[in-house]
Amino acid sequence: MKIFVDAMGGDHSPTEIVKGCIFAIQEYKMPITLIGIEEEIEKELKKYEYDKKFINIIPTIEIIENDDEPVMAIRKKKNSSMVKGMELVKENDNAVFISAGNTGALLAGGLLKVGRINGILxxxxxxxxxxxxxxxxxxxxxxxxxxxxxxxxxxxxxxxxxxxxxxxxxxxxxxxxxxxxxxxxxxxxxxxxxxxxxxxxxxxxxxxxxxxxxxxxxxxxxxxxxxxxxxxxxxxxxxxxxxxxxxxxxxxxxxxxxxxxxxxxxxxxxxxxxxxxxxGGAPFLGINGGLIKAHGSSDAKAIKNAIGQGIKYLEKEVNKNIEQEIKKLKIKKEGEE
Amino acid sequence: MKIFVDAMGGDHSPTEIVKGCIFAIQEYKMPITLIGIEEEIEKELKKYEYDKKFINIIPTIEIIENDDEPVMAIRKKKNSSMVKGMELVKENDNAVFISAGNTGALLAGGLLKVGRINGILxxxxxxxxxxxxxxxxxxxxxxxxxxxxxxxxxxxxxxxxxxxxxxxxxxxxxxxxxxxxxxxxxxxxxxxxxxxxxxxxxxxxxxxxxxxxxxxxxxxxxxxxxxxxxxxxxxxxxxxxxxxxxxxxxxxxxxxxxxxxxxxxxxxxxxxxxxxxxxGGAPFLGINGGLIKAHGSSDAKAIKNAIGQGIKYLEKEVNKNIEQEIKKLKIKKEGEE
Incomplete structure (x- = not known):
C-alpha cells in the first residue's frame, strides 16, 4: 500500500498538509510520501518530532496553481507535484494520491495520467x-x-x-x-x-x-x-x-x-x-487508482482524515469491487436486451 | 383592472386567503373577486367589517387538490376555482389571477387556458x-x-x-x-x-x-x-x-x-x-395575462402582498412590455443571421 500526498495543493499548503501528514503517521502508523518543493517540505517537517522512517519526500519543482487551465497544466507542468502524484498512482498497483489542489487539474489528470477502471464510462x-x-x-x-x-x-x-x-x-x-x-x-x-x-x-x-x-x-x-x-x-x-x-x-x-x-x-x-x-475529501471514483480530492481550504485535521480515507479505500479494495460489479451490471443489461 | 383570487388554494385556504383579501382592499382600495365555494367564503367574510362593494364572489363547486395530476385536473375539474380564474384572465384584457394552489395545475392551466404572449417560446x-x-x-x-x-x-x-x-x-x-x-x-x-x-x-x-x-x-x-x-x-x-x-x-x-x-x-x-x-408570489411570466403563484403556505400577509404585486403587474403593463421587447429580440436575431 502506497500513500502519496500533494504537499503543494490547497490554500494552506505546505504548512497544513505537512502537519496533517504528521498527524496521520501518528494515527495510522503507515509510511507517507510527500510530493513537492523539497526545501519547503523540509522546513515544515523541522517543526515536528516524528519517526523519520514514516515520511519520504519526492521532490518536484513546479506547482499547478488554482487558476491554471486544468488540461494545459497537466500537459505542460510535467514536474509538478500533481502530475508526479498521478504518475505514481499509475505505476503502483495499490496506491492512493491525496491532493487539496486545483480540482479541474485533478480531474483532468486522473483521466489523462491514470485512466479509467475497465468498463467505467x-x-x-x-x-x-x-x-x-x-x-x-x-x-x-x-x-x-x-x-x-x-x-x-x-x-x-x-x-x-x-x-x-x-x-x-x-x-x-x-x-x-x-x-x-x-x-x-x-x-x-x-x-x-x-x-x-x-x-x-x-x-x-x-x-x-x-x-x-x-x-x-x-x-x-x-x-x-x-x-x-x-x-x-x-x-x-x-x-x-x-x-x-x-x-x-x-x-x-x-x-x-x-x-x-x-x-x-x-x-x-x-x-x-x-x-x-x-x-476527509472527495474520491474520484472510476479512476484506476486511488485519487482523493481534499477541500481547498483543508487544515491539518482534514488532510489527516483524507489520508485515513485513502487507506481505507485501498484496504477495502474499492476499485476491485467496482470493476467486478460493473461487469455484472453490463452482463445483466445484455441479458435483458 | 380586474383582480381574481383563488379562495380554495393553499395550505390555509380559505381562512388566510379571505383574510389576505380583506387586508388588500384596506391597503389598495381596489375591488377583488374571490373564486371558490361560496358558503365557505361567506363564512370567513363574516369575521370582518369591510366595505362590501370591494369584495365580489364567483361561486365554483370543485377544488383542485395539491395531489391532483395537473393536466388532468385542469381538463376534468372545469368548475374549480383555478380553472374559472384562468378563464376569467383569458376573457378579460387587464386581469390578474392569484392562487396559492397546486403549482403544476397553475402552470398547465396557464398554458392550456390562458396561452402565451405572442413570440414567447x-x-x-x-x-x-x-x-x-x-x-x-x-x-x-x-x-x-x-x-x-x-x-x-x-x-x-x-x-x-x-x-x-x-x-x-x-x-x-x-x-x-x-x-x-x-x-x-x-x-x-x-x-x-x-x-x-x-x-x-x-x-x-x-x-x-x-x-x-x-x-x-x-x-x-x-x-x-x-x-x-x-x-x-x-x-x-x-x-x-x-x-x-x-x-x-x-x-x-x-x-x-x-x-x-x-x-x-x-x-x-x-x-x-x-x-x-x-x-408576494412568483409570476408565471410569458403567459398572456397576469398569473401569480403564491406560496402554498401563504398566510394573509403573503396573499395581500401577492395581490399588491398583481396590481403593480397590471399597472406597469409588464406583458405589453414583454410582447414589444420580444419582437425586438427576434428582429435583432434575424438581422444578425
Missing amino acids: RPALAPILPTKKGPTLLIDAGANAECKSQQLQQFALMGSLYMEKVIGIKNPKVGLINIGIEEKKGTEMIKETFKLLKNSSLNFIGNIEARDIPNGTADILVCDGFIGNIVLKLTEGLAFFIFQALEETILSTTRGKIGALLLKPSIKDLVKQFDYTEY | RPALAPILPTKKGPTLLIDAGANAECKSQQLQQFALMGSLYMEKVIGIKNPKVGLINIGIEEKKGTEMIKETFKLLKNSSLNFIGNIEARDIPNGTADILVCDGFIGNIVLKLTEGLAFFIFQALEETILSTTRGKIGALLLKPSIKDLVKQFDYTEY
Whole structure:
C-alpha cells in the first residue's frame, strides 16, 4: 500500500498538509510520501518530532496553481507535484494520491495520467454532504457537466460500493435528485435513469427533491455533474451566508452579544455539522487508482482524515469491487436486451 | 383592472386567503373577486367589517387538490376555482389571477387556458430568492425541465422587465447559473446561452456559481427549470434545516436556553430575511395575462402582498412590455443571421 500526498495543493499548503501528514503517521502508523518543493517540505517537517522512517519526500519543482487551465497544466507542468502524484498512482498497483489542489487539474489528470477502471464510462467526483442523519455521498459533483443515464447508473453503483466499504453503511440507499418524487418527473435522461436504477440490484429508493437533501433520506444522491456542482456549492454558500448573517444580526445588539456568549458552544456544535473535513475529501471514483480530492481550504485535521480515507479505500479494495460489479451490471443489461 | 383570487388554494385556504383579501382592499382600495365555494367564503367574510362593494364572489363547486395530476385536473375539474380564474384572465384584457394552489395545475392551466404572449417560446415561473443584497429573481423555477438557449434568453428578458417594472430595480443585472465563471464552462446549451446573453442589450454580468447565489450578485438568475427547482427547493430546505438544527442545539442546554431568550429578537430578524412572502408570489411570466403563484403556505400577509404585486403587474403593463421587447429580440436575431 502506497500513500502519496500533494504537499503543494490547497490554500494552506505546505504548512497544513505537512502537519496533517504528521498527524496521520501518528494515527495510522503507515509510511507517507510527500510530493513537492523539497526545501519547503523540509522546513515544515523541522517543526515536528516524528519517526523519520514514516515520511519520504519526492521532490518536484513546479506547482499547478488554482487558476491554471486544468488540461494545459497537466500537459505542460510535467514536474509538478500533481502530475508526479498521478504518475505514481499509475505505476503502483495499490496506491492512493491525496491532493487539496486545483480540482479541474485533478480531474483532468486522473483521466489523462491514470485512466479509467475497465468498463467505467465516466469517472465521477463524490464528496460527502452533511445532513440531519449523517453523511450522504453526492455523485457526480462536477466531473461531468453533461451525462447519459447509463453513466448515472454507474455513478449509483460506484457510490453504493464506496458508502458500504469506506463509510461502513450496509445496503446504502440510492436516491436520484429530481424535481418531483413521481417516476415520470424530470428530463428524458432522468426518467431513463430512474428506470435503470429501479431495475438494478441497488437499494434504489426513488427520486429525491432538493428540499429533502438536507434530511439525509438517501445515502447516495445520484445526479449529473452540473446539478451536483449546484447542490454542493449552494449548500456551502448558503450555510456560510446564514451563519454569517446570524453572527451579524446577533452582534448588532448588546442583548444579542450576551446571548451570543452563552450560545457560542451550541452554535459551534452546529457549525461542526457542516464540517466536510470530518469525512476527509472527495474520491474520484472510476479512476484506476486511488485519487482523493481534499477541500481547498483543508487544515491539518482534514488532510489527516483524507489520508485515513485513502487507506481505507485501498484496504477495502474499492476499485476491485467496482470493476467486478460493473461487469455484472453490463452482463445483466445484455441479458435483458 | 380586474383582480381574481383563488379562495380554495393553499395550505390555509380559505381562512388566510379571505383574510389576505380583506387586508388588500384596506391597503389598495381596489375591488377583488374571490373564486371558490361560496358558503365557505361567506363564512370567513363574516369575521370582518369591510366595505362590501370591494369584495365580489364567483361561486365554483370543485377544488383542485395539491395531489391532483395537473393536466388532468385542469381538463376534468372545469368548475374549480383555478380553472374559472384562468378563464376569467383569458376573457378579460387587464386581469390578474392569484392562487396559492397546486403549482403544476397553475402552470398547465396557464398554458392550456390562458396561452402565451405572442413570440414567447415557453413561459417561466419566476419566484424571488432572498439574498444578502435583497430580492433576486430566479427564472425558470420549474415550469420547463428541459430548455433551449433561446428560451433562456427570453427568460432573461422577461425577468429583467419584471424586476425593473414591478420590483423597481433600474438596469437590473442578469446572471447565468453555471458551474464556473468562465465563458466556456457548462453544457453546450449553457455556453450557447452565454453567447446569446452577451450579444443582447440586457445588462448581462456573466456566469454565477451556485456558491455566489446567496450574495445577490445578480438581480435575475437565469437557468432551466430543473436547475431552478433545485436552487429554490434546496434554499428552502437548507434554511429550514439550519434554523431547526440551531433551535435544537440551543435548547439542548440551560446555558443555551438563556442565550436563546436573549437572542430571540435577533434570530427572528434573520429568519425574516428568508421570508419569501415579503415579495408576494412568483409570476408565471410569458403567459398572456397576469398569473401569480403564491406560496402554498401563504398566510394573509403573503396573499395581500401577492395581490399588491398583481396590481403593480397590471399597472406597469409588464406583458405589453414583454410582447414589444420580444419582437425586438427576434428582429435583432434575424438581422444578425
